[in-house]
Amino acid sequence: MAFIIFFFLSLLQLSSRFNSEPTQDKKALIAFISQTPHSYRLKWNVSDSVCNWVGVQCDSTNSSVYSLRLPGVDLVGRVPPDSIGRLTQLRILSLRSNALTGQVPSDFSNLKFLRSLYLQNNRFSGEFPLSLTRLTRLNRLVLSSNNFNGTIPFAINNLTRLTGLFLENNTFSGEIPSITIKLVNFDVSNNRLNGSIPESLSKFPASSFAGNLDLCGGPLQPCEQNFPAPAPSPESTVPSSLVHQKSKKLSTGAIIGIVVGCVAGALLLLLLVLFCLRKRKRRQPPKSPKPVATAARSVPTAEAGTSSSKDEITGGSMESERNKLVFLEGGIYNFDLEDLLRASAEVLGKGSVGTSYKAVLEEGTTVVVKRLKDVVVTKKEFEMQIEILGKIKHENVVPLRAFYFSKDEKLLVYDYITSGSLSALLHGSRGSGRTPLGWENRRRIALGTARGVACLHVSGKVVHGNIKSSNILLRGPDNDASVSDFGLNPLFGNGGPSNRIAGYRAPEVLETRKMTTFKSDVYSFGVLLLELLTGKAPNQASLGEDGIDLPRWVQSVVREEWTAEVFDAELMRFHNIEEEMVQLLQIAMTCVSVVPDQRPSMQEVVHLIEGMNRGETDDGLRQSSDDPSKGSEGESRTPPRSTP
Missing domain, CATH: 1.10.510.10 (Transferase(Phosphotransferase) domain 1)
Incomplete structure (x- = not known):
């Protein structure tokens, strides 16, 4: 009898685990979103389970928030303290491609189980957030395209599981520390770094260091060797008494010759330095600008490894970041233009209005991207028509989810329907x-x-x-x-x-x-x-x-x-x-x-x-x-x- 009671109590406990609601995590997210201006696309319903909110993923028992992905939802301002830092079971955090400012909250150090952190394409500032060096389970850290400054700390070596570190397009300065952890991906391009590249990082391509005018060694040009110290003067080996005696015998002509020789030597030395600097500048790759294509090349997303399809989908003519991927109301997706450009693409068909691609995003989402051709209307007319189409919702109509409009490219994003066409x-x-x-x-x-x-x-x-x-x-x-x-x-x-x-x-x-x-x-x-x-x-x-x-x-x-x-x-x-x-x-x-x-x-x-x-x-x-x-x-x- 006792065994039966114990068995039923165990069932009840197991049932409660599978139907639980992460109340504390929900309060933390409400604290975050209530203090952070954001896009209307989120529409978190506080009466609904937090596990059903856009961008939120819970674990299998719905007992904690496992993943928080909010890229490109127009989050503005500082990340409020005592909010996200309370999601202690979080594994993946993506706040990229927003307008977040200020420093990374120090309570991010509480996210002990965090494995992937994506903060790129924001306006974060201040020195490298040391709180992140305490996240010893982190294996992917992306801080690129922000306003971080100061030096890169040696404490990065505390992140022993880190495989990808991306710090490009900031204003970090000083020397790169000797990083001994086994990184697979590394990028510090377009900063203000100087000095020699540590030998442990010399395996990465030159593009990982481009745009830092004072870096040398490794995949870049060799560092300049110091000029050898001048040989000791013969006078230094002669007893001082003899020197004193000789100095008295120097003629005026000898003194003039010594002065002229020193000046000539200094001029030659200056010319040599200028020649070396000019030669070095010619070898140095030019600092690359910061368009969308650069970010798409160098900034990874959740699970890197798929091939890029930017040139396939857009023909390689994508405009700058001022033209964003616009989601229509009622959408179910949570990605941005950068995700789309990095997706692996497969041509589904070429029709009369354009080419359709099956795009598999790095996080596993699959959509159809239609690249329109010969569009003649203005951007305003285009957006008005697409807004009308986006409002149509019916089980027998493939919903239009998002669009992109630029001078050279017009893209539409639809759901991917698995069984193919009637044809x-x-x-x-x-x-x-x-x-x-x-x-x-x-x-x-x-x-x-x-x-x-x-x-x-x-x-x-x-x-x-x-x-x-x-x-x-x-x-x-x-x-x-x-x-x-x-x-x-x-x-x-x-x-x-x-x-x-x-x-x-x-x-x-x-x-x-x-x-x-x-x-x-x-x-x-x-x-x-x-x-x-x-x-x-x-x-x-x-x-x-x-x-x-x-x-x-x-x-x-x-x-x-x-x-x-x-x-x-x-x-x-x-x-x-x-x-x-x-x-x-x-x-x-x-x-x-x-x-x-x-x-x-x-x-x-x-x-x-x-x-x-x-x-x-x-x-x-x-x-x-x-x-x-x-x-x-x-x-x-x-x-x-x-x-x-």
Whole structure:
């Protein structure tokens, strides 16, 4: 009995651990944020668990704050004492890319478990914070791009686990101390350091020391050797009495010769010194400026090791830091432009409006970055349109999270959707190993897409303008659809890019090259439905005669009463779906009516798809299945003739 009681008490204690709230840590963070002006993006809800706050990560039992990451949230002023220093279980602290000033609080010495500290790109001042030299578990310390001054203390050697030390772009002076800990990354460039580089640091590249005009040795030019002391005068080896006797015998001419010789020697010595200084200056690399690209090169983030993608994503033409990555309201991410530039990038596709990249940030977050091309609007017009798009929130719309605007670069940041696009799923390899895209999935994709576009039209008052299968992204095992690349046409003018796939574009848009409308979106959606039903891409050569588009090809086949030939052969493997396929075909043909006024609205399209005959039994279960093994293999049943 006692054992049972002990067992249940242990369970209760374990349960309380997993449902605990780090109350003291919460109070410390409230003290910090209440005294520090900051961006509206944080919006910490004091009634919610601190573990759900933006930038805050708790340990597995929610008993303490494990990580605090607040980069680029416009924190201003001094870090208040008795706030962050109370987070005694903290492992990662990132306050970089803000406007924090003053000295680093001395109570940071309480963060005994801290492993990574990122304070770069702020306005901290004062001497090197000695409180940090007591954090013996620290393995990454980044103080670059601040206003720190004074000398670099020898006490850094107390940080025996430190592998990365970044102090560049400050005003540290004096000599570099002999650092004996095993550093992997080290940078003190662009300071005011002098003297010889310790041998223990000579393994690092010259770029780690550039911009310090009085440093020498190691990877830089060798230090100047001291001029040898002049040889002792012969007089110094002669007894003083003899010298005294000789001095009396020196003639006036001899004295003049000695003076002229000394002057000539001094001049030669001065010329030699000037020559050496000039030669040294030529070898010295010029002090590099402090643009965003430099910071991105030299300042690491949380878990370094991924390759930089700045040149891929931005083409190497990023402007200065005055143009920041701007997050839209309601975002879930917590990174800045520097993170984005350092992310590893993979090209997902090149479309009519720009190139899309999959960017994996060093902290593990994955987003999609779209690099726009040929944007013609002003910055104000761009920001107004993006603000409208950023407010659209719907489960069938890929949310726009952030943007960057400069003279040469315009970037958009979206969520990364894991399952790829409808185009890839529908038109991918159709070999023997392919899993057919079943009817239920196609119907679900059609309905989800319709709801997403309807949300754009009704809630956002936004025309999508570029509906096509590659812009329909799929989520999860059920292939839930989300529309992407919406509302960008106004950024380009004259109806948007002219190199878009014509097969989706409404006749009135092709003929007049005017801006797309709600009705032209309906037409494009109708073409997408036909693509789902036929398995054929709108620009596919197998449609028959040259120049025919998908709607006309479907009409021609149906007119000859070959309706079954319209549908994708993969769909013929499933049973009891013919009536629904024909109903969706009729909806699609209504959408692609040549006359815009004869097309339904997207809200009406949603109702039509939702109202399709579901073929349900009394117990609410479908008789048909997307598993072809449950029917006669290869059986094809001709559906009734449709009258689109």
